Amino acid sequence: MKVTGFSIVRNAIKFDYPIVEAIQSVLPLCDEFVVAVGQSDDDTLALIQRINSTKIRIIETVWDDSLRSGGAGVQKRAQRGGHRQQ
Numbered sequence: 853m854k855v856t857g858f859s860i861v862r863n864a865i866k867f868d869y870p871i872v873e874a875i876q877s878v879l880p881l882c883d884e885f886v887v888a889v890g891q892s893d894d895d896t897l898a899l900i901q902r903i904n905s906t907k908i909r910i911i912e913t914v915w916d917d918s919l920r921s922g923g924a925g926v927q928k929r930a931q932r933g934g935h936r937q938q
Contacts, residue, residue, distance in 0.1 A: 857882040862890030862915060865899060872903060879905055890915040
Protein backbone atom coordinates (compact mmCIF):
# COMPACT_ATOMS: atom_id res chain seq x y z
CA MET A 853 0.00 0.00 0.00
CA LYS A 854 1.20 3.50 -0.85
CA VAL A 855 0.24 6.50 1.27
CA THR A 856 0.06 9.90 -0.40
CA GLY A 857 -0.39 13.18 1.44
CA PHE A 858 -1.90 16.20 -0.31
CA SER A 859 -2.24 19.91 0.34
CA ILE A 860 -3.20 23.04 -1.55
CA VAL A 861 -1.51 26.32 -0.78
CA ARG A 862 -1.29 29.87 -2.03
CA ASN A 863 0.21 32.96 -0.38
CA ALA A 864 1.48 31.00 2.60
CA ILE A 865 4.13 33.59 3.40
CA LYS A 866 1.77 36.54 3.01
CA PHE A 867 -0.72 35.00 5.44
CA ASP A 868 1.92 33.48 7.74
CA TYR A 869 0.60 29.95 7.22
CA PRO A 870 2.99 27.27 8.56
CA ILE A 871 2.90 25.13 5.40
CA VAL A 872 6.48 23.87 5.73
CA GLU A 873 5.84 22.68 9.27
CA ALA A 874 2.53 21.11 8.23
CA ILE A 875 4.13 19.16 5.39
CA GLN A 876 7.16 18.11 7.43
CA SER A 877 4.91 16.83 10.22
CA VAL A 878 3.27 14.25 7.95
CA LEU A 879 6.22 13.32 5.71
CA PRO A 880 7.27 10.42 7.96
CA LEU A 881 3.81 8.88 7.42
CA CYS A 882 3.75 9.30 3.62
CA ASP A 883 5.41 7.61 0.69
CA GLU A 884 4.86 10.80 -1.29
CA PHE A 885 3.36 14.23 -0.68
CA VAL A 886 1.68 16.24 -3.44
CA VAL A 887 1.43 20.01 -3.07
CA ALA A 888 -0.79 22.00 -5.42
CA VAL A 889 0.69 25.50 -5.30
CA GLY A 890 -1.47 28.31 -6.63
CA GLN A 891 -0.09 31.45 -8.22
CA SER A 892 0.94 33.47 -5.20
CA ASP A 893 1.65 37.11 -4.49
CA ASP A 894 4.66 35.99 -2.46
CA ASP A 895 7.42 33.39 -2.65
CA THR A 896 5.31 30.37 -1.62
CA LEU A 897 6.44 28.21 -4.55
CA ALA A 898 10.13 28.72 -3.72
CA LEU A 899 9.37 28.02 -0.05
CA ILE A 900 7.89 24.63 -0.94
CA GLN A 901 10.71 23.90 -3.39
CA ARG A 902 13.25 24.40 -0.59
CA ILE A 903 11.81 21.56 1.49
CA ASN A 904 14.53 18.92 1.34
CA SER A 905 12.61 15.73 0.55
CA THR A 906 12.38 13.47 -2.47
CA LYS A 907 8.84 12.59 -1.37
CA ILE A 908 7.45 15.98 -2.40
CA ARG A 909 5.83 16.49 -5.80
CA ILE A 910 4.77 20.02 -6.69
CA ILE A 911 1.93 20.84 -9.05
CA GLU A 912 1.65 24.49 -10.05
CA THR A 913 -1.99 25.53 -10.33
CA VAL A 914 -4.08 28.52 -11.36
CA TRP A 915 -7.03 29.28 -9.14
CA ASP A 916 -10.23 30.84 -10.51
CA ASP A 917 -10.83 33.65 -8.05
CA SER A 918 -14.30 34.29 -9.49
CA LEU A 919 -15.46 31.08 -7.80
CA ARG A 920 -14.73 32.60 -4.39
CA SER A 921 -16.94 35.64 -4.75
CA GLY A 922 -19.95 35.40 -2.47
CA GLY A 923 -19.46 31.73 -1.68
CA ALA A 924 -20.57 30.59 -5.14
CA GLY A 925 -20.66 26.89 -4.20
CA VAL A 926 -22.91 27.52 -1.22
CA GLN A 927 -25.22 29.75 -3.25
CA LYS A 928 -25.62 27.13 -5.99
CA ARG A 929 -26.51 24.42 -3.45
CA ALA A 930 -29.06 26.74 -1.82
CA GLN A 931 -30.65 27.50 -5.19
CA ARG A 932 -31.04 23.76 -5.83
CA GLY A 933 -32.57 23.29 -2.40
CA GLY A 934 -29.62 21.16 -1.32
CA HIS A 935 -27.62 21.27 1.83
CA ARG A 936 -24.31 19.97 3.04
CA GLN A 937 -24.55 16.97 5.31
CA GLN A 938 -22.26 16.91 8.29
